[in-house]
Amino acid sequence: MQEEPESIERIKSVFDELSSRFDSFAEMLQGRVYGYVTWEHLKKYLPEDENSLILDAGGGTGKWALPLAKRGYRVILCDISKGMLEQAEKKIIKENLSDRVKIQEENLTNLSFPHEMFDFVLCEDGPISISDSQKVLSELRRVLKKEGKIWASVIGRYPLALTEAEKDPEQAYKLCKRELHYLPYKGIERARVFSPDELQNLFERNGIEVIKLYGNRILMRSLPEQIQAMTDFDERLFSDLAEMELALSEEPSVLGMAEYLQITGEK
Secondary structure: OOOOOOOHHHHHHHHHHHHHHOOHHHHOHHHHHHHHHHHHHHOOOOOOOOOOEEEEEOOOOOOOHHHHHHOOOEEEEEEOOHHHHHHHHHHHHHOOOOOOEEEEEOOOOOOOOOOOOEEEEEEOOOHHHHOOHHHHHHHHHHHEEEEEEEEEEEEEHHHHHHHHHOOOHHHHHHHHOOOOOEEEEOOEEEEEEEOHHHHHHHHHHOOOEEEEEEEEOOOHHHOOHHHHOOOOOOHHHHHHHHHHHHHHHOOHHHHHHOOEEEEEEEO
């Protein structure tokens, strides 16, 4: 396994190919729960001024940009995949949000935006894990205003190590010992995985004061795949699972077992 980030061209290719069906995850029970937990935490850190400018970095098809715009924020949604941006544009037009959301093709490791342009930076659903983590975070910090906040998510180390143990115990051991940092994940050949302290250290080294870490997909990843993938489900089932996942997301003793680690900090 190569210990280096995925190539930019490979990332483009994967997400262009996924773009037409990318939103199907959000319709599944697992996607609904993930989105609920994320939003319940994320909204606590958004700027008080709802006319603030937000960067949705690696924002894909607009899952987060649209609800932010509906709250009044001005949003620039950027992504490296033209296919993902095309899907986002369709939704933006449909929702009559073209005056609040602008889309732009960008490489997160080398953003075209000027220094300290944004009041808030969002980098959700793992872009920091699937590209050069250090370069991406450095750029996100650069374009964030002083005392502005950032929210991001990465792929958790230990859940992938447990999954890997079934196929390759030696590789799983290296993951647990932090001798291996990259694994294939959902079409990406080399995704960077993190433990909670590795993620916190990455942010602190880049001049971001960590406010809070959360875990997401602690409970849901333990359920059978056929339940996770349900699209026709009782709202009571959703509510019960979402509230359990929300409670676990702030439990320090299980944070390392989250498939996604979510972090918020201030420049």
